[in-house]
Amino acid sequence: MKQSPRDKKLEEVLRSTKLVAGGFMGNDSRHPIEIIEQDIVAMEELGVTAMQVADRMADLTELAKPRLGNWIDYAYGKLRVKSEDYKGRLVCPWPHPGLFDKRITTVEHLETGKQISWTDLNIHMIAEHGFFEGKGAYFRIEPAEIISILFEDKP
């Protein structure tokens, strides 16, 4: 895949460990653009957009924030969610000003025990850049997995 200089620079930043431990790409050898495109296709097949996923994630983070790191039930007791914040901020790797609180939200599906976690930066990167991180990255979010937990009414 041919990359523009800007895309090359972006890939360099995403693979570097300057902003988060281990970087945003994990062991994924695909270009970021490919990752974004393939995740979009995966979501289209499931009938959900990146913005819808990000909106649901943001709603859950807002719901959990006042509980200061404690679980709160959601979706009639099917899910529970907690949000823990830490000192400091995370920087968006895209070339624009963007600082995000170091907050980690975790949702657990109480029947299956499945858990999924994200940062405030994940919400931004999914909403604005369609980026779910590379496979193997610490906060990689699999579209199918998060949709199965957060959008139970979808197939």
Add this chain to the structure above:
Amino acid sequence: MVDFLHFLLTVLIISSIGAALAMVLVLCEKYIVNYGPCKVTINKDKVLDIQGGSPLLTVLRDEKIFIPSACGGRGTCGVCKCTVKTGGGPVLPTETPFLTKEEQAADVRLSCQVKVRNDIDIEIPEELFNIREYVSTCIEIEELTYDMRRFRFELQDPPTINFTAGQFVQLLCPRYKGSSEEVYRAYSIASDPTQTHLIDLIIRLVPNGICTTWCFEYLKEGDSVKLNGPYGDFRLSETEAPMVFVAGGSGMAPFASILSQMRNIDSKRQVKYFFGGNTTKDLCMAEEMKAFANALEGFEFIPVVANPEEGSGWTGEIGLVTEAVQRMYPDLSKHEGYLCGSPDMIDAAIKVFTDLGMPEENVYYDKFA
């Protein structure tokens, strides 16, 4: 259709030229541009002769002048402010979120964002000249909870430090597998200020955090570690007002140091210390708190657990730490509040304090945001 393709092609060509020019500029900046020797004049007095091209924060650090920074120069904390009288260039978009209009009018800048490209005049507080870099040895690592450890560092060079209880140091996290760059992170000192050869830090593991991952997975007893400091204005006031301490997680650190200081001076001040955890597994240092309670007649430690586990036998306060404060006090207008913990907890506690009548200027905290 042909017109559309023509338009698309034009846009592509212009975008490519723009991107190529930007790339050339970046490469020139990196490999060709030589800013040459520059002078950094500090407080109209001290002059540093340095090679231009690096951020002011780094230039000063290389000269052993340490501006406090909680993020190590990434432009994310807004702590490394100093006044740049001349030669700093325009304020960058990365700085504006951290600078008030008054600060911008007074030439205040983030030293990590100001690149020294020419002679530059700056002003910094005189006390920053007292901040030193310390080479230390990690002599003890103690598990406090499942995600919190106390690291004890013995100072080697220089061998002692003078600090006020409540202050913090910056720890240098070296390059390791998870991070290709050295980074500094700020941590409150937990040790007794009279033990001048030791620095204790209480660190909570941040999932995928650069520095805490290194501390938990790589740092071993016997390793050499660089620290610099002390920094910060978080400390006991000199009044006799009764106090409320609220902390969670590694927010325990400055209070452990402050309580040591109170014990050293046989303080009689009234203080209730609310320490919050989600479960009993988040509580720590119970024995040390009991010892402080025995030594300090005005001190009471109140651990608060939001969700005690079944069978834990927990008989103490239940709920959020802020709820316990609300239950305990109808009025805090005569009290001082001291906070350390997560930013959300600090925000929630400030609201509770002020709702209960505590004047905002009597609330003290270091958010390290």
